[in-house]
Amino acid sequence: MGKRILITGIGAVTPVGENAASFWDANLAGRSGMRPELRMDLTGLPCGWISSVIPDEIKETIKRRWSGSNKSWGDTLMRASVMEAIEDAKLELKTDKPVGLAWARVWPGPSGSFPDDYVEFIRRTGERHSKVGSQPGDIVDYLRSIANQEPPDTADTSSFPREVSLVLERPLLTTRVDATCAGGLRAIAEAARLIELGKVDVAIVSGVVSRSNHYTHSQYAQLMALTRWKGDPKFASTPFDRRRTGMVISESAGAIVLETEEHAFRRGRGNAYAELGGWGLAVDTVHLTAPSQDMVERVIQEALARSHLKPIDIDTVNAHGTSTKLNDLVEGRALNKVFGDKMKEMYVSAVKSITGHGSAASGVIEVIVSALTVSHGMIPPVVTCTDPDPECGVLTSLTPVKQQVDAVIKNSFGFGGQYASMVLRKPSNMGRNPRFDVHLA
Amino acid sequence: MEDIAITGIGLISPAGIGPSAVLDAMCEGRTFFESKHGDRTAHKKFPWPEASLKTPDMPWPVGPGWVDLKKYANTTAHQAVAVAQLAMEHAELKPGQFDARLSGAIVASGIRTDDLMPILGRIGEMAANDKRPLARLLYEEVPDFSYLKDIPSQVGQFVCLATGFRGSNLAMYGEAGVGGIGSLALAMRLINSGELERVMVVGVAAPLPVAHLVAMDEKDALGSEASADKGPFAADRAGTLPGHAAVAIVIEAATAAARRGAPMIARLSACETVNASNVHTALASAFTLVTGAADCRPDAWWAHGAGSRALDLAECNALGEALQVPVTGSKGTIGNPFEVSGLIDVALAAEGLRRGQLPPVGLLNKIDRELDHLDIVVGHQRQLDNARQVVISTIDHRVEAAGITLIDRHGGWTHG
Secondary structure, eight states: OOSOEEEEEEEEEBTTBSSHHHHHHHHHHTOOOOEEOOSSOOTTOSSOOEEEOOOHHHHHHHHHHHOOTTOOHHHHHHHHHHHHHHHHHTOOOOOSSOEEEEEEEEOOOSSOSSHHHHHHHHHHHHHHHHHHTTOHHHHHHHHHHSOOOOOGGGGOOOSHHHHHHHHHTSOEEEEEEEBTBTHHHHHHHHHHHHHHTTSOSEEEEEEEEOOOSHHHHHHHHHTTOBOOOOSOGGGSOOTTBTTOOOBOEEOEEEEEEEEEHHHHHHTTOOEESEEEEEEEEEEOOSOSSOOOHHHHHHHHHHHHHHTTOOGGGOOEEEOOOOSOHHHHHHHHHHHHHHHGGGGGTOBEEOTHHHHOBOTHHHHHHHHHHHHHHHHHTEEOOOTTOSSBOTTTOOBOOSSOEEOOOSEEEEEEEETTTEEEEEEEEOOSSOEEOGGGGGGGO | OOOEEEEEEEEEETTEESHHHHHHHHHHTOOOEESOBSBTTOSSOOSSOEEOOOOOOOOOOOSTTHHHHGGGOOHHHHHHHHHHHHHHHHTTOOTTSSOGGGEEEEEEEOSOOSSSHHHHHHHHHHHTTOOSOHHHHHHHHSOTTHHHHTOHHHHHHHHHHHHOOOSEEEEEOGGGTGGGHHHHHHHHHHHHTTSOSEEEEEEEEOOOOHHHHHHHHHHSOBOSOOSTTOSTTBTTOOSBOBBOEEEEEEEEEHHHHHHTTOOOOEEEEEEEEEEOSSHHHHHHHHHHHHHHHSOOOOSEEEOOOOOOHHHHHHHHHHHTTTOOSOEEOSHHHHOBOGGGHHHHHHHHHHHHHHHTEEOOOTTOSSBOGGGTTSOBOOSSOEEOTTOOEEEEEEEOSSSSEEEEEEEEETTSSOOO
């Protein structure tokens, strides 16, 4: 990495908070967003009856402030988190270059983001099928004869970049990625690449997911990927715990502002949350959904090498930690292979323990937690890991750990053989953003 | 920054296999539009003529791992693997001849196909009377792995299996896709940053879901006739005509390509995509970035030429004054393969440079008077034996995004 790239603004809307501050609060307190999924009847599914979605009161607040006509809920969430990040950074462009925009929006499926949308979608689709079947010409006539009111999400393209371009009064170099659950880290890497190559001095990264509907739950249930937990829902997502049974589908949005240190100085910004280190990216073709230990090791080693760091230089790991049997085992074994005996004393955090799994959006919100871990020297607890699985070999804490943190490794892996790992470190020449200092008391 | 070479192209279009098939069709004035969509046995005419693939037999690969994977692959995946194999062959890339960790794939494809809709229609009918809760009905009736099939980067994993590339797999689409040029620009950045030394960009434009076409038509009318003078830049043009295609382009750092004795088809000199407040600004910004990044002295212009009244005008107004060179476009011949339209045009432009030819625009006899100040190639191909550089412009049909690509003829440049 040539230029120093800093995270100077953060924004988040999650099941545990309507902004980054409440999200960080929840991470330190171990406050969970898991609830029984009561919005739809999941009877008969072998797993996945718990969700982690943004509470209604937060949804209403966000909608009031950020929604607009024909704007999808996914776009609204992105807008909310991006605007918070821009405001947090007090972003003032002191460059003639375009601005970078990299984002990952997880498609909710063939309907909108909510169970009611899906019920209506299936009803309309069934009605259409019963009247005209599947003949394309007949479908066109039918759709033209009715008010075609598909939710905005179904088009899967939006005016989001245009809006950001208008806010910043600048054309954007954009990258919308899909790398499944590694997509958030991948979006950050591609934004940083735009900066490294000198094409932009500032880039915004956003990740959003809102897909808790019948279709998504049924499909993940087919894969047996979801939690089968029957106890207190707050403990449904138990990364690295012996009792883990699967992941919880989450809903969230996160955004960060990246800029060069030079641009930050130029505009009088003297603090940042963290500096991006190097990253490791890889693909394998061994299996569609199951991770491989050697690939996890490879991307962690590459991230270290590109950061000119050794394992001993890392103070904590922000794990992918999905709460599935296989992922956590593979990740734990890979971490032990890379870090060796250091694993006995190095605390690992796992944000999905309180938020659930938000696919690509998790990558962004977990980088936010990693950045705050670095800037505030606080490693969040994993309150659901009360019976650690010795096979994983990962040290977690039930309370926040206060310690000097100079460098964090952040991992994300995904379906389709996706692997990503990234280093975040304490900025060399910048002060700490005081926004969250209250938590240091 | 390192020179970047185009070393392999795989293309399947309504005209057949390879860029030559398309250029031949353009030169001979042939087009491929039919009023059918997807199901070619449909009893009713489809309102928007489409240029569809008459795909040759593209068998799923055989060998270790492939048999088990077939059940996870949809039509898009089949076509992506087919063009990836064509491109590998064209690039003379064989396993063991390259560093797999320094090779990656990017998929440019829409997330949507119509594969699932008939199934969901049937389930929707069932749901009206079935006692099972909807989630359980879907769990039991939707074919296994449907969810995985619809993930764009899943297609990328298949491409990586076909190519042996293990450095990176990413899909880039939607508002940033810009007809696949967003993916090509990203591929350049991956090489220029030193992360990879080669990238295969693969794109598939499958038939869009009917509901999408209806929505697009409401926003900017699609063409309802594929007859003479209804094509791009024509006085009577009345909307873009959809097309389907699949393409794979291999680009490599020139030093890596030279090291393995790769065929050098052309140089990819610059490529940028921009989202802005409107298409005109996006085009102008992308053009400014490209001319700032490379020595821009094109001899020809492959325009997006959507055939839309508004977009053709916007494109020509944004670039016409700066590009006073002969202009052509492919969409009057093979239609508009939205997700991969820019990638297709890059492939065609490279072939055109090799031949020293610029083919005429299909479905065009009489140019719109508002555009006739441009040197649009009509009727017969233009010989440009000494052409060294071509500019390709691409517009996203749905959002305010545009891309500009610059390629140089092989032999018109040297690499270190």
